[in-house]
Each structure stands twice: as C-alpha cells, then as structure tokens.
Amino acid sequence: MFEIFGIPSTALFGQLLIGLINGSFYALLSLGLAVIFGMLNIINFAHGALYMLGAFTAFLLLHYAGVDYWWALVIVPIVVGIVGVVIERLLLQWLYKLDHLYGLLLTFGLALIIEGMFRNFFGASGRPYQIPELLRGGQNLGFMFLPNYRAWVVFFSAVVCFSTWFLIERTSLGATLRAATENPTLVRAFGINVPRMIMLTYGFGAALAALAGVMAAPIYNVSPQMGSDIIIVVFAVVVIGGMGSILGAVLTGFGLGIIEGLTKVFFPEASNTVVFVIMAIVLLVKPAGLFGRRG
C-alpha cells in the first residue's frame, strides 16, 4: 500500500473503481437515451423504469423460475425489449409530430406508473440478488482489491457500448439508422420501412436499459425506485455529453463516473453534486453539450 496526496492507494483506487462501475451504468443508460432521442425525438423518461424492470425481471426469474444470471443476461433484454416495442406501438408512435415535451410527459407518466406498480406489489425495500458463482471473490492487485464481479461489469459494459457504437457508426444498418435520423421521409421513399425501424430502435434502447438493470442487480439492491435514483444523474450525463451523440454519451458516462469517484476521495461533501455542477458549467459554455452537433 502507498499514498497519493496523503490518500491511501486502496481508498483512491477503490473509489475510482466505484466511479468506473457507476460510469458503466451511466454509459449504458445514456447510450440508450441517445439512441432513442436520435431516432424518435423523444426524451425517454421511462428509461429508469425500464432499467428497474430489467433488474426486477432478473430477480423474479431467479427466484420463481430458477433462471440464473447468465440466462437472465440474454432473456431479460429480450423481454423488456418487447415491452418497449409494445409501448412504442401503443403510445409513443402518436407523438412524433408533436413537441418534445409531450414525449417527455408521457414517458415520465409511464415511469411513475411502472414504479408505482412495483412498489405496490413488492414494497419499497431493496432485495438482494446474489453474484453468480463464477464471479464471486476477487483479485488482490497489490494497490487495491478488485472484486471479480465489478471487473466483469466494467468489461462487459465497455464491450456493449463499443458494439453499439460500432453497429451505429460502422455498419450499413447503422448508416440507414443515421440517415433515418436525419431525413426519415427520404429514407422511407427509398423503400425502407422507417416506422418499423423506429419501433425496433425503441425496443433496442429498452433492451439496453434492461441489460444495465440485470448487471446492476448484484451490485445495488433490486428495488422499485432504483431507476429514479439513477436516471436523474443519467440525464445530467446526457446533457453534458450532448443529446443524440453515441460516442459522447459513452465517454461522458464513464468520465463522469470517474470524476464522481475521485470527488468522493478528495472532497466527499461534493460527490453527490459534482455532476450537476459540471452540467451547469457545460450548459453555460457549450449549450449543445460537449459532443453535441447542433449549437
């Protein structure tokens, strides 16, 4: 063990790791928000609820069906993705031509309803979700102790973020998505079923949120308000990164997680507000966000 600026290395790197973990979830969630906003023009306030739905679905699958974590990683995003598709078809598709505000209000209402339903059935207290056997324990790196599950979360979310970025920025499917974000009418006039693409995009965003929820279940407790706890910070992340920028959402997510972690070490009193202070500064200096395209 050694010290940096009078701080023991284990504390520093421990907080850095927690920051990286939080950053992983910020990145996954703001990525989904950015994808949804780009395509649907809707600020998806239900994103936190979908994340909670993912965690709860994993919890319920484990306790009532014996489906383990690894299967949950596959099944839950599909289930919640389908929920997303249903939400888009039943509700959101009627709002695209209206102001952003309507989508925001509708998804906010949805979030309240979903959260309320879960609180009604399961109570407000958190429920533990066990770390899968394969990932229990950890490594002593000398300067800090690294729990295996946390290393997995950072690694896996980085893989998911990179894959999503690659899909959107480097494949022909992604090119079609980007084109449809820019000019849906013309893309449709080329023979592409844009409404179906929009529907699947929301489903994909919902699946990403649910995936984050499954990954979060063993770290945070599974509780009905876990979504609303994290979503406010995630919105700040999206504002800082710039709405609609994929890379911006990912980098800002990880970056702010780390900054938050470091603040906990050096000035703990500010750790809950540092993200919002940064948001205020970014809004003043660069209103479109650090990676935003529109000014």
Add this chain to the structure above:
Amino acid sequence: MLNVRTPLLAVNGLEAWYGESHILHGANFNVQEGEVVTLLGRNGAGKTTTLKSIMGIVGRRAGSVRLEGRELINCTSDQIARAGIAFCPEERGIFSSLSVQENLLLPPAVKPGGLPLDQVFELFPNLKDRLAASQGTKLSGGEQQMLAIGRILRTGARLLLLDEPTEGLAPVIIQQIGRTIGALKDKGFTILLVEQNFRFASTVADRYYIMEHGRIVDDFTNSELEANTDKLHAYLGV
C-alpha cells in the same frame, strides 16, 4: 396522342394537400416505358408536389397513380419505392452523417437489374475518386447531384423521378448531367423530370407537360417544340 400501350406511369385526377393548402387539382398525364418526360411550369405550379405525390410523401393525396397498371394511391412511400420508382429530390438529400460511400449504398435494391456499381462509376467518374470523403455533404454541388442520381440507379427501379437536377450547377456540370440522362435512357430507364431550365430540358426530353395552378394544361412532343415556342414562353413567362 392515342396510347395503345399501357403507360409505365399513369397519373389521373391527382390531387394533393399540404395541411390545409390544396396544391394539386386533378393532374392527368402519363409516361411510357423508356421515355424522358419533362414537367415544365412556373414556380409554384405544383411540379415538385407532383413528384412528391407520386412518391407518396405529401400530407394527403387523392386520385390515381398507377405503375404498370398497379394502383399506388393508397400505398406508403416505402411500398411505392419497392414497386419500382426512385426519387431524387430537389435539395438532393445527401446525408451529412453518412460518408459518400454510405450515401451511395444507402438505398436498398428493390428489384433485380439495378446498375452495378462500376457502371455507376462509369457514368460519374468523379464519384469514385471522392468515395473516401468522410461526409457526403463535403462534396461540391455538382458531385452531390451526381451522388443523388448515382445512388438510385443501383436499386433496380426503372422509373426515375428527378427534381431539378441542374439547379444551381455550372454549365459544364449541367452538360454532364444531360449526357447522363441520355445514357440512362439508352440503358432503358424511364425518366420523369422536373425542370425550370427549359433549354436543358429540350436537350433531353421526348415529351413535355405544362403545369399551371396544380393542373396539366398542355403537352407536346419534342418535335412539336419549335411550333409551340411562343405558347411555351407565354406559359413560362420568359
């Protein structure tokens, strides 16, 4: 002129609205397989709206649009594209978030028999050199126009709707576009063209329709052009 053949495109009583404003008031015309037909008319006569109505991208439309006898008036624009019509809009519609290559490959094949890429590059050699450009909108106006036309040739659609392909371009580029339209005709494409540039149109078109206030008011063939020059000038106000 009596048409014995079924026209490739038959438009009858086409009406179109943008919100409350009624733009087309029953346009009638047709395009035969292999023809280049030009819609002429003053600004605001409804030429662009006619193309957009055929493509199904106006607010509301009524009447009849038939492709090879198949009614398309109740189809969505993606279904219309898949029936075999390709559209090149006036503003060209190059996507800034896509590279030149992605722009070129964006429209999906809707039918077999589209031009292979090397033939597109034969028509537009400049495009091949600019393929690496990161942003489609970084191209010059002429190159963007070539990209906008080039990308719809690959799809297999045999009817091309071109909305003012020469607008804002230098004379030498306009000549190249003119030669391209001739070459496309030789390859068997059917083209419905909207033009303000009457002199350009006269170098490529087989027939003309004149639009006024959302209706077709006159039509003649290229061979009847000289006899109709005065009338045409009166229509176009030149």
